[in-house]
Structures are given as C-alpha cells and as structure tokens.
Amino acid sequence: MAAHNGHVRSKPVAVTLLLAEPAAVVSATEAETAAKLFKALSDPVRIRLVSLIRHSPGGEACFCDLAEDFDMPQPSLSHHLRVLVTAGILTRERRGTWSWYSLVPEPLGALGSLLREGGPLADRPAALSDEERNKRC
Secondary structure, three states: OEEEOOEEEOOOOOOOOOOOOOOOOOOHHHHHHHHHHHHHOOOHHHHHHHHHHHOOHHHEEEHHHHHOOOOOOHHHHHHHHHHHHHOOOEEEEEEOOEEEEEEOHHHHHHHHHHHOOOOOOOOOOOOOOHHHHHHOO
8 A cells, every 4th residue: 555645545446245145046846846837837828827817806717718718629728727736836626517727826936036036046146356257167
C-alpha cells in the first residue's frame, strides 16, 4: 500500500456478494423422483390434461369431458391418464361408470422447487476469476 497525501491507497479487490444461500445439490432419491415426474409429463397430451384438470370447476374433471378436448381413441387417452395417476400427479375416483380426475399439488410443487430461481436446477454458479478457474483441475 502506498501513501499519497496522507491517504492509504490499496489495490481494489473483487468481492462476490451472495444474496441467498446457494441451493443444495439434489439427492439421489430426489433426482429419481423428479425424473419419474418429468417422464410422466414429457408428452404434450399429458401437459394439456394436467392443465385442463387444474382449471376445471372444482379442480376435477370427468373422463367424458376430457375426451371432448382430444381427437384420439378412448384407450389412448386412458393410457395418458393412467401414466399421470401412476406417477402420483393425478388421482382417479370412480363415480358410477365414469372416472373423475383431480390434481395432486405436491409432485408439481416439488418440481417447482427444483426449477424455481435459486433452486438446485436453476441456481447459477458463482462466477470464478481467471485465477480461480486455472486452479481447478
């Protein structure tokens, strides 16, 4: 440090401020659960089904109402709904001859936690200086 006119001058130092704690790394169990949910949602028909059911009156929809929105055979639509029920994204209740479907919020909430800003899949790594980058591996 050099003194100039009675003032001490120092070399500027880069400072990184963390405004929030970085997200934890996803555990093996969490990763397996999330992968099953993503796989169940990996079809545009299933995404539409979840959206239609979520926005249906009372948060539930009858198979007969859902079938009107899709130009596909009944067995194909039943397959897509079964995949979502098996993954735990939807529940199914039989009422007479019809099946009624409703959304289970927790699985989608878990995916939202992974993908939200600051979450383990969306958290941005801290910037490294060239010196720090050269020290790695």
